[in-house]
């Protein structure tokens with residue numbers, strides 16, 4: 001190393017010596033330029049960056065005034081930004097950033113407000129005043145996890161540092177009607193291909209979606225593949241390797257952990273009314289006030305309102321034959337025209353309308369008439385549209401190969417191996 005430097009130095013000296021009289025040697029000063037950091041679409045090194053959160057007593061005006069902008073200007077900024085962002089919507093605790101001039105005055109040039117992790121609002125007043133909303137770049141990273149159950153699935157995934165959201169997706173979204181996750185067995189195994197979501201490349205924003213999964217339960221593989229069935233409404237469903245739906249056409253009950261307090265009975269007589277015939281055309285599921293009420297099948301909300309004895313109720317059309325209705329809700333969660341999926345929360349148990357206690361009166365309509373759902377022969381699965389089947393099978397072929405090729409990583413076996421090695425040492 002040293003000799004190399006000497007050679008360079010000598011060479012340099014000789015050049016300088018030769019050229020000395022003809023030209024002054026230019027002194028080259030290499031200043032290490034700080035790496036440009038971009039955020040919100042700005043090069044942050046062009047500004048003095050001030051970050052803070054909206055505090056109690058803060059307003060857009062108060063924040064700008066504190067940062068040396070006077071009131072007539074604040075008014076005109078707020079006025080011109082109004083179509084994009086109403087400055088009164090600033091919420092306490094949300095972060096904001098001021099990009100200020102890089103001089104001693106540090107005058108704010110851009111105000112950036114983040115109502116959530118993904119979105120941001122920019123109000124610029126460098127020259128002309130303008131405002132816009134934008135989103136931070138989102139990145140999805142495909143990952144996989146496999147394992148053998150020695151404890152509960154949530155404990156297993158938790159040990160591997162995987163978000164509990166993944167367990168919920170498996171238990172509630174994908175296998176809710178196929179595998180009872182409270183009865184999984186030791187030795188059951190799983191392989192999951194899923195995507196994680198990152199905001200701005202760095203902020204982990206949780207599990208995005210499960211692309212494919214196979215659960216080996218009691219030595220039977222249960223495959224599930226996510227597939228887009230409606231590109232306009234952007235609806236995705238899970239089907240198995242034979243394109244069969246994993247859901248029942250209807251859930252057995254619109255409330256989990258409830259009890260039936262009154263059955264569908266056309267010959268019901270009520271003592272309170274002098275044993276007069278009071279047919280009950282619904283099934284009552286009793287549960288505490290505030291318990292979520294679930295849509296028993298996919299469909300579109302056709303009614304959502306408060307009306308007389310029904311109280312707050314929701315009606316859903318599932319297809320040309322079936323509709324379901326849910327009465328006496330404390331609060332409704334869906335509006336007319338909204339598409340709901342099986343298991344979606346549509347409201348909460350209450351006592352509105354004509355009711356003696358907290359329950360949901362579940363009414364099942366077939367061709368416009370109320371019938372007893374428990375006496376209906378309902379199809380057990382909703383198959384994929386015939387027109388999509390070929391595309392679906394092509395779509396899942398490479399994913400299934402990938403899934404099948406994943407080795408199953410058994411934590412308990414790995415531990416055994418490690419123990420053996422330690423003992424040998």
Ligand SMILES: [Zn+2]
Nearest residue numbers: 282283284361
């Ligand atoms: Zn009822």
